[in-house]
Amino acid sequence: MIKLTGITKSFGRNQVLKGIDLHVNKGEVVVILGPSGSGKTTLLRCINYLERPSDGQIVIGDSIVDCKRAGKQDILQLRRKSAMVFQQYNLFKHKTALENVMEGLVIVQKRPKEEARERSVQVLEKVGLGSKLDAYPSELSGGQQQRVGIARALALEPEVILFDEPTSALDPELVGEVLEVIRKIAKEGITMIVVTHEMGFARDVSNHVVFMDGGVIVEEGTPQEIFSSPKEERTKQFLKRITPEWSYTI
Amino acid sequence: MKLDVSFLLDVFPLLLSALPTTLLITAVSVSVGFVIGVVIASIRIYRVPYLYPIAVSYVTFIRGTPMLTHLFLIYFGLPLLVDGLASFAGLSFRAASIPLIWFAFISFSIMAGAYMSEVVRSGLLAVNRGQTEAAYAIGMNTWQALRRIVFPQAFATSLPILSNSVIGMLHGSTLAFTVSVVDINAKAQIVATTNWKFFEAYIAAAIIFWGLTIAIERITGHIEKRINRYNRGGVA
Numbered sequence: 001m002i003k004l005t006g007i008t009k010s011f012g013r014n015q016v017l018k019g020i021d022l023h024v025n026k027g028e029v030v031v032i033l034g035p036s037g038s039g040k041t042t043l044l045r046c047i048n049y050l051e052r053p054s055d056g057q058i059v060i061g062d063s064i065v066d067c068k069r070a071g072k073q074d075i076l077q078l079r080r081k082s083a084m085v086f087q088q089y090n091l092f093k094h095k096t097a098l099e100n101v102m103e104g105l106v107i108v109q110k111r112p113k114e115e116a117r118e119r120s121v122q123v124l125e126k127v128g129l130g131s132k133l134d135a136y137p138s139e140l141s142g143g144q145q146q147r148v149g150i151a152r153a154l155a156l157e158p159e160v161i162l163f164d165e166p167t168s169a170l171d172p173e174l175v176g177e178v179l180e181v182i183r184k185i186a187k188e189g190i191t192m193i194v195v196t197h198e199m200g201f202a203r204d205v206s207n208h209v210v211f212m213d214g215g216v217i218v219e220e221g222t223p224q225e226i227f228s229s230p231k232e233e234r235t236k237q238f239l240k241r242i243t244p245e246w247s248y249t250i
Numbered sequence: 251m252k253l254d255v256s257f258l259l260d261v262f263p264l265l266l267s268a269l270p271t272t273l274l275i276t277a278v279s280v281s282v283g284f285v286i287g288v289v290i291a292s293i294r295i296y297r298v299p300y301l302y303p304i305a306v307s308y309v310t311f312i313r314g315t316p317m318l319t320h321l322f323l324i325y326f327g328l329p330l331l332v333d334g335l336a337s338f339a340g341l342s343f344r345a346a347s348i349p350l351i352w353f354a355f356i357s358f359s360i361m362a363g364a365y366m367s368e369v370v371r372s373g374l375l376a377v378n379r380g381q382t383e384a385a386y387a388i389g390m391n392t393w394q395a396l397r398r399i400v401f402p403q404a405f406a407t408s409l410p411i412l413s414n415s416v417i418g419m420l421h422g423s424t425l426a427f428t429v430s431v432v433d434i435n436a437k438a439q440i441v442a443t444t445n446w447k448f449f450e451a452y453i454a455a456a457i458i459f460w461g462l463t464i465a466i467e468r469i470t471g472h473i474e475k476r477i478n479r480y481n482r483g484g485v486a
């Protein structure tokens with residue numbers, strides 16, 4: 001379970017998050033939507049402290065962190081209970097696909113090498129890369145790299161996986177294979193928070209949709225509620241802008 | 251004047267007897283310098299309070315003064331310091347008992363540290379921020395992220411320039427003769443004083459240095475190829 005309470009974040013004088021409350025149950029897939037600059041990335045990065053929130057409280061599982069008083073150990077705890085899939089993949093470029101996945105298991109979780117290897121191979125097979133274990137990131141396509149990124153997160157068995165626009169750096173023809181993998185692991189009951197502009201995906205896969213604008217949550221609800229009967233004017237406008245006409249006619 | 255080829259050939263084994271000294275000075279100053287360089291570069295990049303200005307002054311001072319001057323500063327300054335400290339602490343140790351080669355080790359290491367810190371720093375800066383973030387995101391602490399992710403990539407990027415530093419130190423080690431350490435070059439001079447065939451002796455020295463330089467280039471080229479295996483693909 002993840003619970004955010006009153007998260008705020010300012011960069012200098014620019015307050016980017018203005019008090020975010022969010023509750024995510026175990027096994028839930030939450031999609032965050034919102035226009036560019038609304039603070040979606042910043043919110044995700046605050047959850048694992050890649051950005052230090054100015055104020056608020058973060059709870060992941062049994063770790064409770066008060067942002068004003070967070071120490072090194074608190075931050076490490078949050079990071080070890082979460083994992084992140086980046087827009088730019090950020091695979092360790094001097095390590096093979098297998099080594100990328102093993103790294104966290106061996107170095108952070110201190111698991112024996114053999115066990116870590118077995119688990120990593122298993123996860124890479126799950127994302128369809130069983131034949132690319134020894135490939136370096138530079139030898140993989142964007143879609144393959146992102147699937148390694150997902151495997152790296154998944155292998156750690158975190159309480160939550162954070163996805164920041166996992167497909168928006170990909171060529172259109174590679175988006176499908178990555179979404180397919182995310183769909184598959186969503187079905188296995190992994191808790192996920194996903195920032196995405198893929199509306200079809202958001203509609204099919206999520207249990208809960210959050211619409212952000214200007215650093216606040218404007219509206220949230222089931223995909224049905226948000227996509228079919230949004231209440232707030234800003235949500236309606238956003239959906240109208242982002243959803244191509246033809247998708248209504250299908 | 252005629253070149254005495256047979257003397258030239260005879261001189262090689264004599265000069266090679268000083269090879270260990272040359273290699274030792276180079277190896278010590280490069281290794282100690284590398285460690286200093288990594289520490290200084292990290293202090294500067296992470297802007298460690300209090301140490302940061304010291305690191306910056308160190309680098310600008312060393313890079314702003316000649317290598318020979320450092321050697322003399324250490325040669326004349328260190329004994330004063332050591333003797334002062336020893337008598338203050340009531341020890342009978344005197345600087346006169348420090349082997350001369352140590353002055354070369356110390357001053358060249360300090361110098362190599364300053365130059366190499368710049369090389370290491372540019373290597374560290376070349377590592378993409380996303381690499382560190384990914385390391386933190388999987389739960390690594392700062393030290394783990396540096397050791398496992400940042401340093402290896404920085405090292406791979408810096409290797410060609412580091413190889414230049416090693417070559418620079420090899421050639422620079424000849425200055426040690428000014429504090430009476432007999433390296434290959436000094437040996438050439440000593441050997442030649444008996445018959446005044448300086449030219450032959452220095453040709454031999456030059457050939458040895460040239461060979462060593464080529465060897466260094468080969469070795470680092472080989473290491474480079476091995477650790478840069480990950481860069482060979484086409485897509486970024």
Ligand SMILES: Nc1ncnc2c1ncn2[C@@H]1O[C@H](COP(=O)(O)OP(=O)(O)OP(=O)(O)O)[C@@H](O)[C@H]1O
Binds near residue numbers: 016034037038039041
């Ligand atoms: N490191 C930073 N320093 C200063 N300002 C920042 C920083 N990171 C983000 N911002 C600002 O915070 C605001 C929110 O940015 P954020 O990246 O969270 O938006 P987003 O919702 O993810 O947008 P997009 O859909 O374009 O990815 C923007 O105005 C941005 O300029």
Ligand SMILES: [Mg+2]
Binds near residue numbers: 040
């Ligand atoms: Mg973003």
